[in-house]
Amino acid sequence: MRLLVLASVAILARAQPFWKCCDFGEVFNPNSYQCDKDLTKRLEVMTNFTNFMAEGVDGTCFEATQDGIITLQLLWGKIIPKALTIGNFFPKCCPLGYFYNSQLHSCATKEDFQHDFVQGRVVKVGLPHCKLIVDNPDPVDPDADYCLDEDFQGKLIRRECRKDRNICEKQRCVKKCCPDGKSFVGGDHCLDTYSNGVNMSFSTVIHDPKAPFALISNRTCSRIFLMSEERYIFNLLKNGVFRFYQNITESFVEEGLDAPNSYCIEHSNSPKGMGFFFFKCFPDLKIEEKFVYTKWSKILSCVFLVLTILIYLLLGETRNLFGKILINYCVGTLLLFLLLIYVHTDLEPNDSFCILLGYSLIFFSTALFAWLNVMCCDIWLTFGTTKHSIGITQRRKDLKRLLVYMSYGWGVPLILTLIIYMFTSLNVLPYEIQPFVGTTQCFIESRTNNYAGVLFLRLPHLIIQIINTVLFVQTISYCLRIKNEINKIDDTIRHQQKYKFKRDQERLFLILKLSVIMGVNYSFDALSAFVKMSDFGTVAKYIEVTWDCINCLQGVFIFLIFICKRKIYNDFLRKLNIRRTDHLLQNTQTHSMSSATTRFSLKNGRNSLK
Known part of the structure; x- marks a missing residue:
């Protein structure tokens, strides 16, 4: 009798349908208690009875999740999770409704599938x-x-x-x-x-x-x-x-x-x-330690370069020639630093984009040295010329000089970049001097026994920097010679000459600041390209890192020299229509009269950095 009861229970259990809670191709979301589209199909319930939750009746159903099979009980319209089963599932290579394509090692859909070979109610798909x-x-x-x-x-x-x-x-x-x-x-x-x-x-x-x-x-x-x-x-x-x-x-x-x-x-x-x-x-390239440190210096410089450009444009400081030169230099430096920040964040070469990025770095790194050279030449021409024009004549001369500067500042980098591109594409040079761009790194590559980077990039930069250094030395020599001549003339003329020399002397102090900030550091950068400092030990390595960090703070130094001045501050307040108190205004006027001799002017005050 007992055996008969057990057999009856087994028959009833087998006759009871195995319900899937959601529809075929859907899976239960335990967070929203709703059925979502099954995007992975890695665990599936095999049954002909689906979408039990849509029946609107009480009972029990089963559904696959990422963690296993969950049992849900529906009672009075409420969904109650009962248990999570993690056990043995039938290993099927493709999802339900798919057969295996042995030629492509892929899965293809199958109409009216039965999958009689599947043993069990739940299948685990693939070998991920x-x-x-x-x-x-x-x-x-x-x-x-x-x-x-x-x-x-x-x-x-x-x-x-x-x-x-x-x-x-x-x-x-x-x-x-x-x-x-x-x-x-x-x-x-x-x-x-x-x-x-x-x-x-x-x-x-x-x-x-x-x-x-x-x-x-x-x-x-x-x-x-x-x-x-x-x-x-x-x-x-x-x-x-x-x-x-x-x-x-x-x-x-x-x-x-x-x-x-x-x-x-x-x-x-x-x-x-x-x-x-x-x-x-592509191997995971380890970014050099100095690039990890200089990255933040570049980011800080970019912020101050943007502020310098905006303030100069807002206050109309670009009306004079030197202001236009400075804006071009700031724009070139800003774009170079932004590209370097990106490259040092993501060094993965990516075919055509990597090549474009490499040539862009070549162009803007050369533009930085070219515009620095323009700045040095303009300062040297100003101190080396005693004849000055006024009015329309001076504006015409400034316009002609600006066009020459623009042609040089952007033309030389373009020509150099096109030359490198031409030789890279034609591949006609010997291996020792054949340039490679974008194959293993997004820049002109440094390879064993290959000196293309030195010949086509580092050497032109070094030559430009040597010219800049010569121009600075000549400018300083000129100012010292003028001072000696002033001491030899009579007192009446000496007073007037001293007034002019004091103004020029303050110009010179600013030039010396620029020479230290923009000249000496870049000279070290140009020279260090020929020698790997890390080969000389830890001390030399950290000296290079420290120097590079200072060198990458160009935007901060430019902001301090050209923006952090009383004149720019007062002009900025006037531009924003902010009135100061009479006491402060009187002090400002007094200071402006006393500092009339301290304005850094190019061409008799027309091209001024005040």
Whole structure:
């Protein structure tokens, strides 16, 4: 009698339907207590009874979550979680409603699916954590993780996760960028798509594309870039070796499966391209210690450079020639620092964008030295010329000089950049002086026994800086010579000459400040490009870091010299219509009269830095 009761209970339990809480393709969200679209399909409930929550009746249903299978009880319209089951699930290679495509190692939809081979109510999909996946291995490893699925003919296929790579000696192993079932969507983000796999027939550089292969899932490095077949020369051999032409050594390099920074193949779905592509792993470059420190100096300089430009434009200080020169110099320095901050934050080469970034750095780094040279020349011409014009004649001369300065300040960097671009594209120079831009770094590259960076970039910068130093020395010599001549003339003329010399002397003090801030530091920068200071020990290394940090504070120094002055402060208050008290105004007027001789003017006060 007892056996009869137990048999009856078992029959009733089997007859009771196994309900899925949500509809097919949906999953229960434990946070919102609603059914959302299942984007991953990694854990699914297999049953013909779905969408129990929409029935509006009391009872129990089951649903998959990221953590396992949850049991829900519906009572009087309320959802009550009962239990979370984490146990043994049937390992299926593709989601429910899909069969396995053994040629593409992907999944394809199946109409009116039954999946009679599935044992159990819940399936776990794919092998997303596996490094090496082999289809139908011979012999079978009973201890290995695996999944089962049927192909389009209904034949059962076993996929195993292997820890060793001995299988790669028998058949080709192909590196796939994303884990099993995933592919690139909207960039290099691996998302579950299942339907892409790896199509070996997408490229002519793959030898014997129809031969069977195993998949090494997960890329071997964290950062990759697209390998365009139009730009790079490479092949994937039948034995799984990746062979490519390396510009650094001007020879072919063969990388086996153990190479840390090798290739991978992946399907990409992004605005830049759709389809299968080769990608090359790029090693995680360690940013030099000095760039870590100077990054914050550059950020601070950028803030003060922006303030300097805005205040000069607001107060109309660009009406004089020197003001226009300073604005151009500030703009060039600002853009250079912004690019350097970006490069030192993200050093990953990225094909055409990396090349554009490299040439931009070449252009603006040269523009910084060129406009510094313009500033030095203008100061030297002002002190070295005794004849001055006034009125329209002076404005015409200033305009002509400005056009010459603009042509030089922006033209020389453009010409130098175009020369480097031409030789890089033509590749006609010997390796020792052949420039390379954007292949391994987003700048003109420093390679072993290659001196293109020195020849095309560092040497021009050094020459410009030597010219600047000569101009500063000549300017100082001129001022000292004038002072000696003043001491030799009579008292009446001496008084007038001393008045003029006092004004010029204060100009000279400002010039000396600029020479220290803009000249000496950049001279060290130009010279240090020829010598690696870290080779001389820790002390020399930290001297270079300290000097570079000071050098990168150019924006702060410019702001202190040209903006932090009483005249700029008063002009700024007047511009904002802020009235000061009579006492302060009287002191300001008195100070303005007493400081009339201290204005830094170019061309008899027309081009003034007050």
